[in-house]
Each structure stands twice: as structure tokens, then as C-alpha cells.
Amino acid sequence: MSPLALVLLPALLLPPHTPATLVPAPRVDARTASIASASDPRLDARAALDLDPRVDARTASAALGSGLHVEVVSNRADLVSGGDALVRITGSARVRVDLNGADVTSAFVPGPRGTLTGLVKGLSPGENVLTARPDRGRAERLTITDHPRGGPVFSGPQVRPWRCQTTENGLGPAVNDQCDAAPVRRETTLADGTKATLERGTINRGVYDLLVPESWNHKLVWTFGAGTGQHYRQGVSRGLTAPEAVEAASKGFAVASSTMTDNSLHSNDVTSAETVMMVKEHIIETYGEIRYTIGRGGSGGALQQYLIADAYPGLLDGLLPTQDWPDQIVGAYREFGDCAALVRHMDSSPLWTDPEDRTAVFGHGGTGVCATSAGRAPDYMKPDDGTSCAGEDSYDPARNPTGVRCTLQDFMVSVYGTRQGCAGTPCARRPWDNVGVQYGLTALRAGTITAEQFADLNEKVGGFDIDMAWTPRRSAADAEAVEIAHRSGRVVFGRGLARVPIIAAKGTDNNDYHYPWRSLVLRNRLDRANGHHRNQVLWTNGSDGSPLDVMDRWLAAVETDERAVPLPDKVVRHRPPQAVDACWIDGAKITDAATCDRAYPHRADTRVAAGEGPTSDLLKCRLKPQRRDSYGVAFTDEQWARLRTAFPTGVCDYSKPGVGQSVPRPWLTFANGPGGTPLGPPQTSRS
Structure with missing residues (x-):
């Protein structure tokens, strides 16, 4: 479990603001106080657990005081899909483990510090009870709720009709109307000699692709597709042949994508977030745990990163948007x-x-x-x-x-x-x-x-x-x-974004609809929501080396920080020296904001x-x-x-909040109907 996922988001109170101007500023307008009063962003320690689906049972139990712990490490216990889950038991190295009364102890193997870890298969749809019985003391039980591999989990009823395209994607025929099909894997060698596994399969009615290098560093890059489209079909994958994907794999990163996160096919950021979660669960259960996940993509791929990181914090740990776009709606x-x-x-x-x-x-x-x-x-x-x-x-x-x-x-x-x-x-x-x-x-x-x-x-x-x-x-x-x-959270507010480093490629063409003001709009929302934008870096007309390398250093430093301080504070503290606002004029790096603004002005x-x-x-x-x-x-x-x-x-009247404007509640589920309800704290094991 990544330490990034184990930090509870603190209460983030909204600061007062000065009157609005057309110039980005640390404080925006006076509407924020009214927005905050409409939906109080303050959360207590227990309520904060629901901000991140990767907050596991061990963390929750530690917060509430417990002994023997049973946790799902591949996802939250109530968000599991596909009939299996990677489970870890701590507190006793000698236990019998039952799933719904059947002995599954043989699935577990010893790990560091007396832990037991095992891939528990055979979950039934709905609630399952996993019980760990130590030689001495009381048993510990965890309820694991399983959802179909074809979804949904939290996105609500799926749109119909839906056309499967498994054969068009090089898979076998779909075995059901959820478009499930057996995955295919093959070994490949990249241009630099890196050996890797290519995998393609179906999850959440979409087609996913994975590129996992032989010497995987347990870090993941998720590639989000650009464009706009609402197509009632599975879609044909673009694959993972882009130079950015090959670059990442050559550096040891696994790379993932899905037709459900390709905005030209499926412009629904809730199902996009759900797909990222479900595929990450599959990766953990198949290849091992993920240290952190970096989002990458432009235009429609940029807005998905912001929407997911803000509304479903914990799925993405760092963002690398290009052709910036703050949100879709x-x-x-x-x-x-x-x-x-x-x-x-x-x-x-x-x-x-x-x-x-x-x-x-x-x-x-x-x-x-x-x-x-x-x-x-x-x-x-x-x-x-x-x-x-x-x-x-x-x-x-x-x-x-x-x-x-x-x-x-x-x-x-x-x-x-x-x-x-x-x-x-x-x-x-x-x-x-x-x-x-x-x-x-x-x-x-x-x-x-x-x-x-x-x-x-x-x-x-x-x-x-x-x-x-x-x-x-x-x-x-x-x-x-x-x-x-x-x-x-369909309109990005920015509170959840305080948890992620952002290195954005800022546009330069005010007559293109990826114009530079879009990056500044996002900055203004960060200032309003968090009182600063120190986690956002804007690079204009160039870059200081590989953005992926800089982001990797940033996240690695955050990961190793074991202090008991909020994650947003760690993100700001560990920003690398290269991660500063800059522009490139005739190939020269300039960090003076006024010079950059003159060279690359913005409009509105x-x-x-x-x-x-x-x-x-x-x-x-x-x-x-x-x-x-x-x-x-x-x-x-x-x-x-x-x-x-x-x-x-x-x-x-722009001196007042908009109609219906409020501070979004993260991690809403639409399983109970439109509008969404908070997912609530994760399931924890109990005696």
C-alpha cells in the first residue's frame, strides 16, 4: 500500500477573498465564503477515511483502535470487482482463513513483519464474509462486497444499448452482454531492449491495455485519451504505441489505458474514474502493488485527470496534463x-x-x-x-x-x-x-x-x-x-487537487480552444479552494527535461515522507527545484513571470x-x-x-455564488440514484 494512500485529508477551510479581477491572484472573489457555508468542507478524522478508496482496513482500524487486522489491499473492501481480492492479514502469523465458511488458508503466504497475503478467489456477487481465526484470541471478520467485472461499481445504472467489440480488438467473442472476454497477453521487446508484457482485456464494459516492463518499478502511468464522444459501444482501443507510453515503460513504469478513459469514445468522467479504479485493482491482483499512479493526456485527457483527482482523490497521485482544460461541463x-x-x-x-x-x-x-x-x-x-x-x-x-x-x-x-x-x-x-x-x-x-x-x-x-x-x-x-x-464535482472545485502535484503544459495560442487562460482558470480555483497553488507548475513552450522524470522525483519524495502531516503539505514541501513556473523563449528557460506574460500573454x-x-x-x-x-x-x-x-x-450577480454552487463531496456513488450519495468510510475488519 502506497503511503500516499494512507494519509487522511485534513479539513481544508476556504479563505476569504478579494473582489474578482481578470488577473489570476492568490485570492479570488467573495463568493467562496458563501459557497463554503452552503456545504461545509470540514471533516472529522473518521469521515475523512472515505476520501480515498485506497485507505485500507489497517489504517482505519488503527485510527479506531484494534488488534488483528484483515484488509483488502487491491481496493476498498466494498468496491471490489471481478470475483477476487488481494487480502493482507496482520497481527498474527498463524490463522485459519474462511471465505463464506470455506477454508481458503492455502491462498495466503507469509510476508514481511509477520503478515500474510493472499489472492482470495471465488467471491460471490454482493457481500462476502472473510474470517481470520488465530490460534488464540478472537476471530476477525471483514465484509467484502464484490461487483461484476463488467461493472458498475459506483457509477450507477449503465447506459443501454451497448455494443460489444471484443473481436475488433483482437479478443475472443464476448461471453455476456457486459462484453466480458478472456484477456490476451504476449511478451514484447521495446526499441531500447526493454522486455515487457502486453495485456489486453475487458473491464467495466471497456477494453483496457497494459504494458508492464519485466523490471517493473511498481509505478503506473495512466494514459487518458483526448476528444469528445458519447458512443454506446465498447470502442476500438488506440493501444499503447505512443512515444510517451514507450518512454514510460522503458523507464520501468507500467502503462495503462482503456477505451472507457478515451474521451473521444466515452465522455463520462464518473465511469472513467470507476474504470481507473477497477483496472488498478486488476493490476495489483495480477502483477503486484502500485506505489503511485501518474495521469497523462491532453485536452479531453487533461480534463479527465482534473475531474478524477478532484472528485475521486486517491486514484491518481500526480497529473501531467497537456492542452489544458479545467473540466468538461x-x-x-x-x-x-x-x-x-x-x-x-x-x-x-x-x-x-x-x-x-x-x-x-x-x-x-x-x-x-x-x-x-x-x-x-x-x-x-x-x-x-x-x-x-x-x-x-x-x-x-x-x-x-x-x-x-x-x-x-x-x-x-x-x-x-x-x-x-x-x-x-x-x-x-x-x-x-x-x-x-x-x-x-x-x-x-x-x-x-x-x-x-x-x-x-x-x-x-x-x-x-x-x-x-x-x-x-x-x-x-x-x-x-x-x-x-x-x-x-462535475465542475472542478479544486479541493481534492491539493493532494496531487500538477505539471501542466500551458498553451500559447489565444486563438486556439486550448488557450492559455484554461490553465489559469484551474490555478484560480486552486487558490480559492486551498489558499494557494503551490502544487501546480506551469511550463510554457518548453519543459525542463522529461515531465515524467520530474513528477517521479516529486512523488518519490512524498512517498518517503513518513511524518504525520497532511498529504497536501507533503506535496508542497517536496516540490523539486525544477518544478517551477517557467517559459522558454528562443530555447532559453525564463522563470520571471512578467517576462513570460509579455512573451505569451493570455486572454479570457x-x-x-x-x-x-x-x-x-x-x-x-x-x-x-x-x-x-x-x-x-x-x-x-x-x-x-x-x-x-x-x-x-x-x-x-457575480458577487454571489451561483445557483446550486457548493463545495463538492468526494467519492459519491450513484448506485442509489442520480445526484449521488457519499460512499462513506471503508469497511473495516471487526471481531
Whole structure:
């Protein structure tokens, strides 16, 4: 068991903040105190055990005071899958072990310091009782809850239909509708002579790949796939042939990936987290324990790292994101919808022919971000997005109006729940909202656009209905979906991220939708949640050696720190000298922030350009009455009347938390229904 996994997350109280600005700062806006009061982040020692699934029975028992200990070391005892579990017994070297009354003592072998470790097979679906009976003293019992190898564990009911593609992935035919198939393994030799095992199999209805070098250092790199897609099928694996995977394996790391963590196939970060957990369990049971896990990937692969590390802390120990993106529901879904509405109106209006005027409203460094994003909006919002996501079962407004809807929220219906009003049948609740958003507000106040342009835009931008058909009225989100998205961590808050080192490759192109502001948004959220961002390193236009090597040194130092201090403190304390913010200009490393900012300036996003604060994380704003004297410009009576009509219920009040905004609770399970409930403390062995 990695020491990283054995540290309890302390209470992290949110600091007060100064008024919001467009410049990243250690303190953000005053909304945080209100957010904290809506959902108190303070946890006592026992409640903190549920923050990390790798907190084992021994740790929990030590906290509660016990003797003989029985623990599952491959996962939490209540999250086990696949019919087996790696179990360790401490406190007595002479015990008889029973599983549901059957003797399994022979599975255990002696280990260091009088421990016994064994792979217990034959678990029945649901609860199992493992009993350790010493020669003297009382027996110790542990309840182990087993879940299907094909899932789910905590992600809730799986979407249907689901098409198996095992043969397309070089496996045998699926043996059930969960797409289970026997794994295949072969030995290989990498270009540098490293011998390794390649394994491919099925877990959680996806296809996983493993590359395990012969001299494995018991460290794992997880490769997350980029893109966006909601496909109701297993998917075809990209494999582990990328240079980054080969580099990691050549250095002794095992490398893993899955079609369920490839965002171009499956844009559901909850099932992504679940898959990482289940595959890691398989690795531990097959190859040995994992010291720590490093996430790697760009764009959709970056946002998965943040979402998993923040909402399911303990699965990833370090992050190496590229083409940065703070999360999916705000960073992509929200802005893509904004851009689709803005571009639609601007393309039809003579007031918006100047690209500089458009850019001022968009907040980016050009018109390219919104042009691209508007084209991507159907990938998230349109039920018939052209992908035929579920084959013949897919939604079609004429042929199949009750078919499977290809939207992000429908792919995550187990998280968001359903609403009525979709061709007479339930569909998933939608979290997209632009009621009260004053597009172009900062440009108006700066004098970059005119009062007439501002009135025209906000009067006519409109919104989209549940089928992504344009409407003249703004779009109101389902309030339940907004509350769930915030509370469940679908919007990255940053508290869980305090536990992980982050070395991010910061973008340089403000006219590409991986623009540099995305890295700074994440930094602003870290500052709000934790009072600092000392665990985040931004490298711009270069790197100080291999990011993997630097991350490895960072985590190794944390791992060896046995002090009884919170893990976030260890992460900050052991940051290597190379792990500092830097940019590279003409190949030279520069650590002066002002010089880097001049060489590689950043802009903002559509909502910050509309007046939102620098954490840029509201799904639905609270409203306030319009005040004509608050804009710093003179509107004609006719323009003001049009703006009053455009905002009949008021405009966004960014001095207050957003609707439904709260501090997320980590480790939610959706097994009991949408919205999620806290998983609770792990099972511990008892006499």
C-alpha cells in the first residue's frame, strides 16, 4: 500500500477573498465564503477515511483502535470487482482463513513483519464474509462486497444499448452482454531492449491495455485519451504505441489505458474514474502493488485527470496534463453553447462584421476559438449530432423521436437524472444556462463595442431548447442538474487537487480552444479552494527535461515522507527545484513571470468577458435588477427598453455564488440514484 494512500485529508477551510479581477491572484472573489457555508468542507478524522478508496482496513482500524487486522489491499473492501481480492492479514502469523465458511488458508503466504497475503478467489456477487481465526484470541471478520467485472461499481445504472467489440480488438467473442472476454497477453521487446508484457482485456464494459516492463518499478502511468464522444459501444482501443507510453515503460513504469478513459469514445468522467479504479485493482491482483499512479493526456485527457483527482482523490497521485482544460461541463459544454449562440447571431447581423468586435465579446485572442467551439457544440448538446451514437437505436426527430439521445447529459443520465418534455419521453436533465448573462459586458465598459452592439447582441442572442434548436429566449437549465453538477464535482472545485502535484503544459495560442487562460482558470480555483497553488507548475513552450522524470522525483519524495502531516503539505514541501513556473523563449528557460506574460500573454473566456470572476465556474448565475447607471456608458431610451426586454428577470450577480454552487463531496456513488450519495468510510475488519 502506497503511503500516499494512507494519509487522511485534513479539513481544508476556504479563505476569504478579494473582489474578482481578470488577473489570476492568490485570492479570488467573495463568493467562496458563501459557497463554503452552503456545504461545509470540514471533516472529522473518521469521515475523512472515505476520501480515498485506497485507505485500507489497517489504517482505519488503527485510527479506531484494534488488534488483528484483515484488509483488502487491491481496493476498498466494498468496491471490489471481478470475483477476487488481494487480502493482507496482520497481527498474527498463524490463522485459519474462511471465505463464506470455506477454508481458503492455502491462498495466503507469509510476508514481511509477520503478515500474510493472499489472492482470495471465488467471491460471490454482493457481500462476502472473510474470517481470520488465530490460534488464540478472537476471530476477525471483514465484509467484502464484490461487483461484476463488467461493472458498475459506483457509477450507477449503465447506459443501454451497448455494443460489444471484443473481436475488433483482437479478443475472443464476448461471453455476456457486459462484453466480458478472456484477456490476451504476449511478451514484447521495446526499441531500447526493454522486455515487457502486453495485456489486453475487458473491464467495466471497456477494453483496457497494459504494458508492464519485466523490471517493473511498481509505478503506473495512466494514459487518458483526448476528444469528445458519447458512443454506446465498447470502442476500438488506440493501444499503447505512443512515444510517451514507450518512454514510460522503458523507464520501468507500467502503462495503462482503456477505451472507457478515451474521451473521444466515452465522455463520462464518473465511469472513467470507476474504470481507473477497477483496472488498478486488476493490476495489483495480477502483477503486484502500485506505489503511485501518474495521469497523462491532453485536452479531453487533461480534463479527465482534473475531474478524477478532484472528485475521486486517491486514484491518481500526480497529473501531467497537456492542452489544458479545467473540466468538461463548464470548460467545454458551457462555452461551446455560448459560442454557438453568439456566432449564429453575429453571422446574421451587419453590426458584427468586424472580427475585432467579435473577439472583444468572445474574450479570446481571435475569432477562431468560438468558430471551432460553435461547430463542436452539437457534440455535447444535440440529440442527433450526426454520430449515430447508438446505431439504429439513435434518436432521429422523424424516424425515431424516442430513440437514444446523443448528448453529454444523456450519456451521464445516471448522474443527472431525467426530465420530461423530450418527444413525450424522459431525457436527461440539462445543466446549460445563459439566463442573465450579459455577453460583451467588459468590452462595452472598455469602449471596445458600442451601446447599440451590446443591446443588439443581448436582445437577439437567444438560446437553445433541449434538442438544440435555437429559440429567441435564453436557455434555463434544469436546477437539479446544476446543483448535481456542482455538488458531485462535475465542475472542478479544486479541493481534492491539493493532494496531487500538477505539471501542466500551458498553451500559447489565444486563438486556439486550448488557450492559455484554461490553465489559469484551474490555478484560480486552486487558490480559492486551498489558499494557494503551490502544487501546480506551469511550463510554457518548453519543459525542463522529461515531465515524467520530474513528477517521479516529486512523488518519490512524498512517498518517503513518513511524518504525520497532511498529504497536501507533503506535496508542497517536496516540490523539486525544477518544478517551477517557467517559459522558454528562443530555447532559453525564463522563470520571471512578467517576462513570460509579455512573451505569451493570455486572454479570457466568454463568461469572464461577460463579467464573471476568474474561477469561471458558474453554470447558472443568481440574478439582480438591472441598473442603467452601472454600465459606465449612455444608452438611449430605446436601447435601454430593449435591454430591459432582453433581461426580464434581471442580470447576473457575480458577487454571489451561483445557483446550486457548493463545495463538492468526494467519492459519491450513484448506485442509489442520480445526484449521488457519499460512499462513506471503508469497511473495516471487526471481531
